Amino acid sequence: MFFANNIYRERVHIDNADAGQDYFCPACKGKMIQKRGNVNAHHFAHHAGRDCDPWYAGKLSAWHSKMQSYFKPEAREVIIWNQQHTEYHIADAVLEFNNQKYVFEFQHSPISQETFLKRSDYYVQCGYRIIWVFDFCNPQRPKTIFIADDDDETIKHLVWTGRNRTRFIDNINFSKYNNRLRIIFHIQTGVGKQTQIDMEDYYPWSKWEYINPTHKDYCFARLCLEEFTSTSDFWAQYYSEEEFYNRLRHLNYAKDSTSG
Incomplete structure (x- = not known):
């Protein structure tokens, strides 16, 4: 802590x-x-x-500290009790704006599907919307997420060639959260081109070409969970690092923003 x-x-x-x-x-x-x-x-x-709180163990990385630094001190490490007051957990950051309460969870280390769902369910049941931010910039074996459609649109088609740390997200029924859960990746991206191959008498498949594979760009991507099925091929809202940090500052210092 x-x-x-x-x-x-x-x-x-x-x-x-x-x-x-x-x-x-x-x-x-x-x-x-x-x-x-x-x-x-x-x-x-x-x-x-x-x-x-076993959920808060191990949250000691420099990345985790940096993400929390964008919040006022009173909004960091907030203790949230359940309605029965029999269980508590320490949220990384908590804000309230537009009459909604939000928990921010910054996750640097690997996490299981069971733990992800348990934490998400707990905060939602306590009356919060939860925003997960995962750090995939510097894992033990870095894998670049490629932008399939490199245009000026903010919604990007992304393909991840190595997704071991995020497979627990695949096949989760996010509709049960009724838009009360968001997932954001802090990632390293490159540029690629995906071509659909559809030959007669063959099953269609995708062919990948890496355009300038040495290019590295760090950004944030919010998954479009309404259409999400797999982290191997998904759509996301794109934010540059500067833009994302500015959004955190804006939310944190908005006039109607208070810690919960």
Whole structure:
């Protein structure tokens, strides 16, 4: 976690924490340890064996910290209880605008379909819309997502040649969320050309040509879930990195935006 409470119950970011002071988890109230290594981003950690929120474990990457930085401190690491007040989870960021409450979940590490659905269902049942943002820019074995239709339209036809980390998204019935769930990829893209081959007496197939395969472009793509079937071939709303970060800033500092 990047925030913890001091002895006065004030939220303190790890970068502003005093090494000689005690800090406590705002969720379970347990005493925290300050971690300032060279691998993960600086953070607060629970003592070994201390149970808190397993969903929030491991969210310590520099990418995760950067994404949260676009939100006001009070909108980050928000504790959300269920209606029965028997279960809580720590959301990465929470905003309210246009009379709707939104949870933002930033996912850098691999995740299973079971965990994805469990988290999504929990926040939706608690009255939130959930926006997932997945980091696929620097996985262990980087795979480029190719833009099949390279034009000026904001809706892009994308093809992913290596989709091991996202196969859990395939075949999910997103209609049950009734537009209360969105999925956004932070990706590395190239340019390609897809040609449909339809020869007599053969099944039709797609032929791929990579146009300038050395080209690399980082962007965000929001999946069009109404038409989605597979991450191997899908449609998405395209945002440049600058445009996406500006949208986060705009939502975060809108006049009617408040933390939930």
